[in-house]
Amino acid sequence: MEQRPPSVDKLARSLADTGLPHPVLVDVVRSAIADGDHTTARARAEAASRSMLQPVINATGVLLHTNLGRAPFPASDSGQYRNLELDLATGERGSRQDHAPTLLAQACGAEAAIVVNNCASAVLLVLAALARDGSVAVSRSELVEIGGGFRVPEVMVQSGARLVEVGTTNRTRRHDFEQAVADGVDLVMQIHQSNYRIVGFTESVTTAELADLGPPLVADIGSGLLDAACPWLPDGPPPWLEGEPAARQTLDAGADLVTFSGDKLLGGPQAGIIAGDAELVARCARHPLARAVRPGGLVLAALQELALTYLRREGHAIPFWHMATLSADELRVRAEAIGHAKVVDTASTPGGGTLPGIEIPSVGLSLAGDRRDELRAGAPPIIARTADDHTILDLRTVRPDHDTHVADALAALD
Numbered sequence: 001m002e003q004r005p006p007s008v009d010k011l012a013r014s015l016a017d018t019g020l021p022h023p024v025l026v027d028v029v030r031s032a033i034a035d036g037d038h039t040t041a042r043a044r045a046e047a048a049s050r051s052m053l054q055p056v057i058n059a060t061g062v063l064l065h066t067n068l069g070r071a072p073f074p075a076s077d078s079g080q081y082r083n084l085e086l087d088l089a090t091g092e093r094g095s096r097q098d099h100a101p102t103l104l105a106q107a108c109g110a111e112a113a114i115v116v117n118n119c120a121s122a123v124l125l126v127l128a129a130l131a132r133d134g135s136v137a138v139s140r141s142e143l144v145e146i147g148g149g150f151r152v153p154e155v156m157v158q159s160g161a162r163l164v165e166v167g168t169t170n171r172t173r174r175h176d177f178e179q180a181v182a183d184g185v186d187l188v189m190q191i192h193q194s195n196y197r198i199v200g201f202t203e204s205v206t207t208a209e210l211a212d213l214g215p216p217l218v219a220d221i222g223s224g225l226l227d228a229a230c231p232w233l234p235d236g237p238p239p240w241l242e243g244e245p246a247a248r249q250t251l252d253a254g255a256d257l258v259t260f261s262g263d264k265l266l267g268g269p270q271a272g273i274i275a276g277d278a279e280l281v282a283r284c285a286r287h288p289l290a291r292a293v294r295p296g297g298l299v300l301a302a303l304q305e306l307a308l309t310y311l312r313r314e315g316h317a318i319p320f321w322h323m324a325t326l327s328a329d330e331l332r333v334r335a336e337a338i339g340h341a342k343v344v345d346t347a348s349t350p351g352g353g354t355l356p357g358i359e360i361p362s363v364g365l366s367l368a369g370d371r372r373d374e375l376r377a378g379a380p381p382i383i384a385r386t387a388d389d390h391t392i393l394d395l396r397t398v399r400p401d402h403d404t405h406v407a408d409a410l411a412a413l414d
């Protein structure tokens with residue numbers, strides 16, 4: 001006699017301890033039954049629970065790990081209303097662009113700034129607002145693709161601006177841009193190569209050389225270093241930042257606008273910043289696309305906190321800068337205290353498509369073999385990397401208050 005299938009509802013209720021809502025459990029049970037084996041329902045429910053968005057321990061040593069949300073920054077959510085678009089002085093309607101953007105502009109020496117959803121939308125908005133139905137000159141060496149499908153020529157098409165390629169892949173001169181300006185381009189744009197370098201027989205044009213060509217000069221600097229002098233760090237800029245373009249210096253050199261990400265070297269939440277000439281920023285803010293790419297109150301509150309921290313010069317209070325500047329000695333002390341694995345010298349990387357090839361000396365723990373799956377299966381999941389048949393846990397990107405979790409996870413392995 002055929003066995004009666006178990007009641008979906010009853011089976012779902014028996015999985016309530018997984019913490020998943022009943023309708024989700026019902027779906028899980030139904031798919032287990034449909035696949036012919038209701039006894040897999042618990043494993044499926046646990047897998048569904050583990051696939052949720054959740055905190056993880058980043059032991060990869062990649063500071064801006066795109067798969068882990070780039071820069072970690074606390075969301076300042078108090079669950080309360082905010083004066084997002086209310087002017088508290090007058091009681092009139094205010095602008096969400098009055099708070100964080102003004103402070104960020106101050107921190108990089110810009111006349112004005114606005115915040116949008118990410119740097120991709122910043123570039124799209126600038127092009128649409130300043131060059132729609134017009135043309136934009138860009139060096140052939142800077143027609144970049146950033147991870148996740150952001151390709152400059154394609155963004156250009158979406159904005160309604162026409163791309164005018166200038167120079168060659170390896171060599172572009174000021175004269176090439178002069179030619180494009182003589183032919184009537186509406187905008188000159190520089191795009192930071194970010195995730196690659198061209199070496200060898202090369203020549204490129206500095207921001208200063210393009211500053212007086214005539215049309216507005218926009219520099220997409222991408223990674224969001226506010227100031228090359230890093231006044232928020234007591235010891236000034238670390239050596240590995242060498243050559244990274246910064247917002248303040250790019251504007252000083254004559255760019256009319258800079259665009260950059262909130263969650264790369266700025267160290268904040270996902271956002272895009274457009275900063276520079278007040279008139280041009282206002283034109284971007286007025287464009288209809290600005291409404292479509294505006295950030296929410298959570299992001300703006302976090303960015304305001306971040307900007308204040310920069311202006312107070314408290315770099316140690318910004319998780320990215322704190323982790324990026326920890327000394328190998330400090331990390332070694334922590335590695336030895338964690339134990340359960342061999343303490344090794346290793347190298348962290350900035351990540352997030354910035355500073356390709358740059359390594360920051362670091363210290364970590366090394367295990368024989370590939371133990372990444374087991375570490376990732378823990379609670380909280382620990383994300384490690386492998387090198388030469390070993391699993392490396394780089395402590396630079398691990399919060400010190402998570403060292404005990406790491407110790408427990410390693411103890412459970414051996």
Ligand SMILES: *Cc1c(COP(=O)(O)O)cnc(C)c1O
Pocket residue numbers: 118119120121123146150191192193194220221222223260261262271272353
């Ligand atoms: C990263 C980057 C972008 C895209 O920034 P998102 O914030 O990821 O949208 C655009 N331009 C440059 C030069 C970048 O480095």
